[in-house]
Amino acid sequence: MNLQLQDSDEFDLINTCFKNKAKQRQDVLIGIGDDAAFMNASSPFLAMAVDTLVEGVHFLPNANPADIGYKSLAVNLSDLAAVGAEPAWMLLALTMPTPDKIWTEKFSAGLFELAEQFNVQLIGGDTTRGPLTVTVQVTGYLPSAEVAIARRGAKVGDKIYVSGTLGDAGLGLAVAKGNGEFLSSEDKQYVLQRLHRPTPRVNVGMALRGIASSAIDISDGLLVDIGHLLAANQVGARIDADKLPLSSALNDSLVENEAKKLALTAGDDYELCFTVPANKESLMLARLEEKKVASYCIGEIIAKTGIEITHFSGELSSQGFKHW
Numbered sequence: 001m002n003l004q005l006q007d008s009d010e011f012d013l014i015n016t017c018f019k020n021k022a023k024q025r026q027d028v029l030i031g032i033g034d035d036a037a038f039m040n041a042s043s044p045f046l047a048m049a050v051d052t053l054v055e056g057v058h059f060l061p062n063a064n065p066a067d068i069g070y071k072s073l074a075v076n077l078s079d080l081a082a083v084g085a086e087p088a089w090m091l092l093a094l095t096m097p098t099p100d101k102i103w104t105e106k107f108s109a110g111l112f113e114l115a116e117q118f119n120v121q122l123i124g125g126d127t128t129r130g131p132l133t134v135t136v137q138v139t140g141y142l143p144s145a146e147v148a149i150a151r152r153g154a155k156v157g158d159k160i161y162v163s164g165t166l167g168d169a170g171l172g173l174a175v176a177k178g179n180g181e182f183l184s185s186e187d188k189q190y191v192l193q194r195l196h197r198p199t200p201r202v203n204v205g206m207a208l209r210g211i212a213s214s215a216i217d218i219s220d221g222l223l224v225d226i227g228h229l230l231a232a233n234q235v236g237a238r239i240d241a242d243k244l245p246l247s248s249a250l251n252d253s254l255v256e257n258e259a260k261k262l263a264l265t266a267g268d269d270y271e272l273c274f275t276v277p278a279n280k281e282s283l284m285l286a287r288l289e290e291k292k293v294a295s296y297c298i299g300e301i302i303a304k305t306g307i308e309i310t311h312f313s314g315e316l317s318s319q320g321f322k323h324w
């Protein structure tokens with residue numbers, strides 16, 4: 001008897017949408033197709049992160065699959081950015097109700113669009129049935145242990161910086177939910193892009209190696225995330241709400257206090273928030289300018305715990321996005 005082996009739907013989907021799209025990096029000996037991937041790492045110092053996006057929790061049920069693919073990697077690269085790592089490889093666990101090739105092809109186009117920008121190779125994963133859930137795990141390189149940027153390290157007197165405008169994704173979420181009548185079509189497009197396709201600040205994180213005293217990426221809202229950073233260092237912060245960088249989309253469409261409130265509390269911007277000792281501030285600014293990346297000083301670390309906010313008169317009912 002001659003038994004013809006047939007590719008299951010699952011393998012056909014993996015081959016078409018993932019295996020045949022993955023670019024080959026020099027440091028990957030075996031990628032998709034074996035029981036495990038083998039790498040020949042060029043540095044022994046590696047940073048790893050994993051994040052899951054769940055339909056109905058992290059993206060709306062009608063979300064564009066290409067955006068989901070893009071964002072599932074972007075949120076992970078943002079975590080690598082926060083520690084100053086250079087992205088190298090990713091694993092993908094994809095759970096969906098049925099093996100939907102059309103959906104997966106679109107998803108894969110968004111995923112690889114970003115992967116190519118950062119030279120990240122997909123080296124393996126898992127495909128299962130269940131409610132739509134995307135888990136991406138990433139690994140990146142650090143040249144040495146000393147230059148990694150941790151949450152711990154901020155000291156009283158350090159300046160607090162962010163890498164870009166805040167609150168855009170929060171406004172984008174309002175638009176995605178159909179509450180954006182008061183925005184111009186250009187502003188709508190801009191905030192939706194910020195929500196669906198956040199830019200991981202990998203070049204900022206790498207430029208801050210050995211300079212920033214601590215860093216975190218802003219996924220759940222500035223106040224919540226800076227709160228994690230402060231807790232790790234048992235210090236407080238003074239933030240000047242007049243210094244929060246706001247896009248023209250926010251300034252055009254919201255009154256000042258509402259714009260500041262979104263910038264303080266809305267999640268999903270994936271900008272970096274980092275601290276710099278005063279004596280390294282000019283070196284930091286020179287490095288970031290050389291790389292043509294923006295940074296904005298929004299306050300400083302103080303000894304008194306808690307967050308003191310100046311130039312803001314609104315009420316803060318919620319500090320940011322809660323996971324549970």
Ligand code: ADP
Pocket residue numbers: 014018019031032033034035036092093094122123124125126127
């Ligand atoms: P195993 O049963 O040995 O875990 P699988 O049948 O789950 O292997 O997967 C076969 C190969 O395809 C493995 O190399 C795995 O890493 C890869 N793979 C499965 N799903 C994905 C995916 N969604 N993205 C990338 N690679 C995947």
Ligand code: MG
Pocket residue numbers: 125126127
């Ligand atoms: Mg498996």
